[in-house]
Each structure stands twice: as structure tokens, then as C-alpha cells.
Amino acid sequence: VSATAWAWLVLLFPLLGSITIGLGFRVLPTRIAGAIGTAAIALAFAAGIATLLSLLGEDPEARHHASSLWDYASVAGLDIKLGIFVDPLSVFMVLVVTGVSTLIHLYSFGYMQSDAGYRRFFAYLNFFVFSMLLLVLAGNFVLLIVGWAFVGFASYALISFWYRRQTATKAGMKAFVINVVGDIGLTLAAFLIFRELGTFEYSEVFEKAPHVFQTNEWTITAICLLLLVGAFAKSAQLPFHTWLPDAMEGPTPVSSLIHAATMVTAGVYLIARTHVLFELAPTAADIAAFVGLATLLIAGTIALVMTDLKRAIAYSTMSQIGYMVVGVSIGAYSAGMFHLMTHAFFKALLFMAAGSIIAAMANEQNIDKMSGFGRAMRFTSIAMVCGGLALAAFPGTSGFFSKDEILAYADARGGMYVIFTVLGYLGALLTAVYTFRLIFRIIPGRPCPEAQELIDTGHVHHPDGPPLNPATGETEDADVGFPGPDHHIAEQSWPMKLAMGVLAFLALAGGLVQVPGVDDVIGAFLEPVWEGSPLAAIHPSDLAEWEGLGVGAAISVVGIAVAWFLYIARPETPALLQRKLRPLHTLFVNKWYFDEAIDFLIVRPALAIGRFANRVFERFVVDGLVTGTQETVRGSGSVVRAVQNGFVRSYALLLIAGFAGLALYFLLTN
């Protein structure tokens, strides 16, 4: 069986899973639906492994294959096939996506158990995995856009999963519309590529592009900038990021899978996939890198002050993706993909741990109200610390190796790219502080009432009275099933525990596949993808990498120490700092006012135009034209009115009569 056949199977299983659960939503018992969903993704993972093995059996230069099912829309010179492209990069993405997804399905199997929408949840989740796989396996730009949009749709459906919550539906709409803006960017890029190269196929585009475009020619720059619009919208980079924090309205496994581990990294994948084009447009690549850097820092500062647990982690996701974007934009392709993988492990884990804690808090997400979970939930706490250490790039963890590889590359490339190393380390400091701020607020200390209840009774806290929306305080519409009658924490649910256990191991040890001077598993595997790229040929020396790792280790430890000082040793300092640096704090708490700016610049004007069109233009111009004419005609006397009223009816009758007459004439003459 060839690699492409396995790859088609990778796509097939999640799709079948989604359709089966979707169609069987009335007959399937809930747990069976969950099992089908989880099994479908596990099978896709197995097929992914098979693809990998089949690819490894070949010569490294020959490891790229295209395959298509049927002509999808191929006329008038546009040749669009339902085709996939299998190479180390897509297989790498397939393995990360299916691997992490399998674990998250497993987690959801326990976590969502009491939710009324259980089956719907798994149907959507399977559909999401299918879309994501389509995105990474697509063999041409049109199918890429299809996968791209499907992913956006799945994300929308899952964000507004509890669809009677106004906040959830609003957040879903925001995510969807911003993602459509990204789709449009991609579509325009595809048009421009077709205009210049006459094809949408990856292999042809990447082969022709270096011969057709001059470096930094406006067309190739425009293509890359348009691709970036798509990439930034999906990967929540400035200024298209505002949907991601709001997306935390969805169930926590969704935040873990879609809004941390997989979907939001699609932009990184896209830049890596089209690196041939970006190398022809260095200006666009630099813009991408600087946007990544800005996102990395700004999101880090916001994460410092967020009190909502999930939103804080969401900003951290933005910040980490900033690192990846910097990596793949400056040429550290393998390093960027490596960080994508390790981030998927530790961020999924962090969200899972957060979900477990939020369940114990009966859906309260405010970290100010949490403390002392170390005693109440030992397993979850350990998992959270593992994820936190990796995120903070603590020496030896996965994040430690992957983040530093990007920064060491920037240093090795030299010139102005050293900025990325320096500011990247600043971001690393922020990361360590905000990560351990969360951990130190939640885990040590005197148990909060909910944690105490868990310690005393072994039962998860249930609030009295109707459930409330944690964001607005409104009474929830309990019909939708949320919050389910039971909350599930990892300590009491083996699937959750298993998923978190595996991820905790990967978060700690996953970096060992790529230790400078020791091994280079991912770099070597991805090597053929960047063949011929001058940027990929730059390698920092092992010594430089170890120097970088030394700096990184110091920064990580300092960051954790600062957090310890602020939140454990001198817990009164944060408030003091807040008072001293009020303008800065206000800026961070208000998320640098991006929402307000977009609202002011785009949403309000659009609605105002709509209202104007509705109230003024439609009434006075469009309608006025007719009414005016009618009035004039009416005014000229009753004779006209009679004619006018009778006219239409007579015309209709006349027409029928005339038609009948002509038909008769026809019948008679023939």
C-alpha cells in the first residue's frame, strides 16, 4: 500500500466517524458515540504512522507524492482536482494532529460525559480533525482553502457549542467572520498565483515560482502578504487575534485541541509550506517575523494580568505561536515545526489541567478565587506543573529545546535578526512569570472553599441554585445541558487521567528527540522539504546552541523565581506594582484596546452604513423614485387613476388572450 493510499485513509476515518455520529445522533448510546469518535481518530493516527513508515522506506529525495481522486472543478483552464500532497511536512503535521487529537478525544470522553450535547460534540470534534487533516494534506491551493474554511467552521460550531449562551454565540460569530477574512486573503493569494503561474497545484507552483518571480517583485510580495492575512487570522496574530480569547467560551477540550494544539498552528504550517514563495519575498517574510514578535510580546504582557484562567492560557498560546511564526519566517523551519509539536503537547496538557480545575470550581474561571488545589487535586496539579515547566522552558523540558532552537537560529542568521533572539528571550522571561503566576495562585496556599469541599467530602462542588454564566452572571439556559449535572475532574475519570498522563510525559520528555549535538530526529526527517533553500542551510553550531540553551535556562529559572517572589514570598507586591504602574496595567488589562479599535474602525461604520441604507437611502431614494412617479401620475387626475388601476389587470388579461390567440393561430396554420 502506497503512502498516498494511507494518507487517504487518514482523511477517511475522521470523516466517517463524524458522519456516523451525526446520522446516528438519535440511536447511538452516548458512550458508544464517544467511543466511535475516539476510535476514528486513533485509527487515523495509526494510518498516519503507516504513512510515515511507508515514506521512511523511500529515498529521502523521493519522499513527496501527489494523488488525486477526481476532477473537482476543471474547466476554462482552471484545473482543480481533489488531490493531496504527501511529504515529510504533511506527514509530520498529520502525526501531531491525530496524535494530540486522539488524547483530547479520550479526555473529552470523560470530561463531557454529563453534557446533553455529547454526541453532537463528538460529531463536531471528528469533523474538525477531518478538516485539519484536509488542510495539511491538501495538494493545491483550492483544497487548502477548503480545509482552511472547514477548520474555521468547526471552530465556530464548537465555540458556540452551548448555543443558548449569548456570549458563546457572539464569540462564535466573531471567530467565524475573522476567519472568513483570512479565507479571503488566501483566496486572493490563490487568484494572484493563478494569474502569474497558471496553476493551483503546490508542486507546480513551487517549481515555477523561482523562475517567474524576481526577488521582492511586487507580485510575489503581494502574494505572500495575502497568504499572511490568512495565516494571521487563523493563528491569532496581530491584528486578527481578538477572536481567540473569546473562543474560550467553548468547552475546555475544544480550547485544548482547536484553540491551542492544532488549528491555530495552521498559519505556521502555511508559511512553512509556502516557504519557497516567502524566500522570494524577503520583505514579506520580515513583516511576518516582526508581526510574530509583536504578538509574542503583547500577548505575553496581557497574559500577565488576565484573571480568567482559560483566557490567560489563550494569550499564552498567541504568544507561543508568535515564536513559531518568527521561526518559520526567518528560516528556522524545522525549529518552528518542532516548537509547534512541543507546544501542542504542553499547551493541550495545560488546558486539560485547567479544565479539570474549572470543573472542580463548578465552572468558575477566575483565578482570584482559586487556591490550594495542590492538596485537593494532586494529579491535576502535577500535570499542570509539568505543562507549566515546559511552557516556561525549564531546562530539560520539551519547550526548553524547541524555543531555544528558534532563538539560536535567529542569532546564527545574524544581522538585524539578532533582535529576534534578544526580544525572544524577553518574551521567554514574561512566559516564565505569567505561567508560574497561574500555578502559584492555583496550586499552593490555603484551599479555597471548593478545594476544601473536595478534600473533605471527595465530591466536586455544586453551587446552589441555577447555574450562572461565569462571564456575565446571567442565569444559564439549562436545557442545552450546560453545565451538565456532573462535573468531571481527572482524579475521578480514568480517560482524562490517561490522556493527561501521556501528555505530561511528552511535555517533559518530548524535547529529547532534538538535542543539539546529540540527535536531530525532526530536523533530519523534515530536511528534504526545505531542499534547495539557502535559509534552511544555515545551522547554528552546537556550541552556539548550547550557549543559547544556557541563557534560556537562566531566564526560565529567573522568571520562575520572580513569580515565586511576587506571588508566594511577597504576595502584596503585585497590588503595589499595579498601583505604581497604573497606565501600563490599564493597557494590559484592556488587552491593548484592540477590540475597541476594531469595533470603532470597522464594525460601527459598517453598521452605520447599513442603518443609513435602510432608513434613508431605501426609503427616500429607491422607494421615492417609484412613489414619486406614482404620486405625480395620481395627481394629474382621476382619469389617469382609473387607467392606472385597470391597466395592469387588462394588460395581464390581454397578454393571456394574445398568447392563446397566437397559439391557436400556430395550431391552425400547421
Place this chain on the structure above:
Amino acid sequence: MLNSLLWTPLAFGIVGLFLPKRAIGWWATLGAVVTLGLAIAILVGFDSGSSSLQDTVDVAWIPGLGVDYSLGVDGLNVFLVLLTAVLWTGGTAFAAFREQERPQLFFFLMLVAETATLGSFLAQDLLLFVLFFDLMLVPFYFLFGVWGSDREDGPSAAAATLKMIVYTLIGSLLMLVAAIATAIIASDGGHLTFSIAELQRQGLGEDSQRWIFWFFAAAFLVKMPAFMLHGWMPDAYRAAPLPVLVVFSGVLAKVGAYGFLRVVLPLFPDATVEFQEAILVIALASILYGSVMAFTQTNVRLIAGYSSIAQLGFITAGIFALRADGADGAILQMVNHGLVVAPLFVIVAVLVERTGTEDLRAMGGMALRAPVLAALFLIVAMATLAMPGSANFIGEFYILNGLFEEKIVFACIAISGVAMSAFYALRLYQGTMHNRQPDGAASREIGWRDGVVLAPLVLCILGLALYPQLILHRTERSVQQTVAGVTGGEAPEAKLANEMKAHDWEVTLTGR
């Protein structure tokens, strides 16, 4: 074959006048189904390799005036005929499941309307086209006026219908004058003919083309309707009975767009090139204005109505890109739009029955007890906003790609309509299915009666999404011929252009 297709609905309608009230709905549905069967048979026998007319019927009708009774199908109309048959089946069945006043007359008029619509798609004689085009108005005039509903917040059904008729009638009369003028001027004192193919061969002077072009354009743009000529639409849509609106919105607008392809492009090629940008400006205005209106409306019918204006704007833009890909996309999009807007109005009808209102603000939360309805609606909504993966996306992709190659600025402005469509389609979906359920509304699953109307239409959407090539492949030849007739040898065919690019590339390769 075409003869039986064309007259079957009318025959059923006439017989139905003498049937008992109870049976009439089913009899009419049977008529629509038989017509659908014939339309499918025609598609099966259709030769996609040929660009010329097939299954032609051509008899001299009024020899003295050169009017022929001539029908034919080619790539331009074969799927529109099928669309008509499909939507009429759905619309008639939907009406048959519900009580109608004076059912014999109602279904008679429905079927007359089907014959008239099929006639305007099939006619290959200019005067025959004009006659069928006008005949379409008559049944709808009565259907809207008599079975429509008076509104508290708007004009009465009669007034709304009158407004619609005045608008379209002006267009129709202009078109009648233009058709006669075309034949007379083209004959140049010689043999008078109304055959479109014959007229195309004779050709028309550039000066005459100029004004005749606008006469036809006016009729077609009113029908769509296009921006500034849509004044009749809001009132008529609010007054119209919903089963009628299913076919009206799904098919009639397309007759206008189709008219451009069948009549205007072949007969007035010089004027088409000359006024390309003017029409594109109108199309763009329709896209933007329709979208903006759609996302501020609160009446669910009007959201669908204004979204149609935007969609027809896209279709017009595709045709006037004057490239094969744009026009291919336009035809695909005509079918797509029919297939989404018809179920949309069925869903609107179903929702109105459950909530007792058409105001989006007073709706919501329907998805809870109606997951099937919600799922079907979700598919329709996603297709409406041309979600990539739907055939609508491929349609818009072709249209915009054509426009992009020809007029890059227009394409970049038009594409903003895509973002707005995401907003209004989702707003409609969320506003009805999600959020809180208002008091007095009942969330109820659809029964099998609505299911048998909705599900096949949704299946059509899904099927086309998987294989839009079905349509593209069969329309390609005719479209290419029509477009080449306008642009002549000047603009290279898309395929040729690619080969040229590939050639350039090879030169560059060897040059290095």
C-alpha cells in the same frame, strides 16, 4: 422531447382545474414530478462535447413576421431547466402539504408559471423569449395579489403586487420594443427573422447596439433585481405567499441573468464590451448594497431577499467579466443560488409557523428540539455564504477569478461581499436557531412533510458540493462559444493563456 417538457405543467394545470379540491395538490405535484423526470431525461441525453443547440424544435409560427416556435437546450440553459423543474417540484409539494384557498386556481397558476419559465429558458426565438418572459408575470401577479398577505407594517398585497408589476412591466415593454427593433434593423429591409442564431449571424450596427443593449439590460436588471431597480422587491417579498416565493426567488431572478447570456452577449457584442464596466459597477453596487441591507434587516424574508440581490450581483459580475471562467462560474452560481434560496424560504416558512413572527429579534433557540431542522438549516446557511467546500464557493471562485484576471480592482471590491455574506448568513442562522428561545415560540422538529421537501434540496446542495464538475463540464463548451463571440479573437482563451505562460516559463528556464 422539449415540447413535452414545456407543455406538461400546463396540461396538468388545465386538467387540475376539473379535479376535486382534495386531489389537486397531489395532481399538481405529480405534474411537477413528471416534468422533473423529463428534465432529467434531457440532461442524461445531453452531449457535453457539443456547443450547439440540442433537441431542437423549430417550426415556423408566424411566417409573415419571421417568428419561429423554436426551442433548444445547450450548456447555457440545460441546468437552469433542471433547476426550474427541481424547485417547482419542491414548491408545489410544499404548497400541497398546506391548506390553500381556491386550490384549483392556485395550482393552475403555479403550473402555468412553470411552463412560462421553462419557455423563457428554452426559447431560441427572440419574440418567443419575450412572450414567455412576459407570460411569467401573469401567474405571479395573481399568486402574489390574491394569495399574498396584507401587512400591518407595509402596503397591502395588492399594492405590493402593483408596484412589482409596474417595475417589471416597464422593463418588459422596453424589451418588446428592443426585440422588434433588433429584428427590423438586422433584417435591413430583407427577410425579417427573430431567430437568435440568425440575428447573431446578421449582426447589428454599433450605434443600434448601444441603445438596444440598455433596453434589454433594463428588463433583465429589474428582474434580478439589481441595485436601484430593486424597489419592488421588499414589498413583494413580504407580501408573497411563501410556497410561491420558493420558486419565485429560486428561479425568476435567474431568467434575468440568463437573458444576458442568451440574448445580450450574442446579439450586442460591441455594446457588451463597451458597457462592460458600467454593468460591472451596477453588479458591484448590488453586491455591496444587498449585503449591507441583508445584515441590517430584521425581517427574515428580506434578509433572504437582499442576500439574493448580492448573489445576483456576483452572477452578473461573472458574466460581464467576459471570460469563460467567469461565465462558467455564473451559470454554476445560478443553479447554486436557486438551490440555497429555495430551501431557505421553506425554512423561513417552517420557522414562521413555529414562532408566529417574521422578526429576527423575536426568534431564537429553535435548535434545541429540532436538531434535524437545525442541521439542514446549517448546511443551507453555509452554502449561502459560499463556504469553501460548497459548490457555491466554486461558483464564486470561478466568477471572482475571471473578474480578477480581467478587472482586478473590481474583483478586490467584490470579494468584500464574501465577508459580509458570512455575517448576514450566520446572523440569520444564529438569530433563529441559537440564543434564548422567546416566550410563545415552540421549538418543534420538522415533520416528514417538510422533510421530504427540504431533504432532497439539501442533498442536491451536498451532491453538487462534492462534484461541481457535473455542471461546469457540461456548460463549458457553450459558454466558451458565447464568450468568444463577444471578445472575438482579441482576448485569449484561458487555456491558451496558461499555455502561453507555461511557454514563457520554459523560455525563461532555457534562457538562464
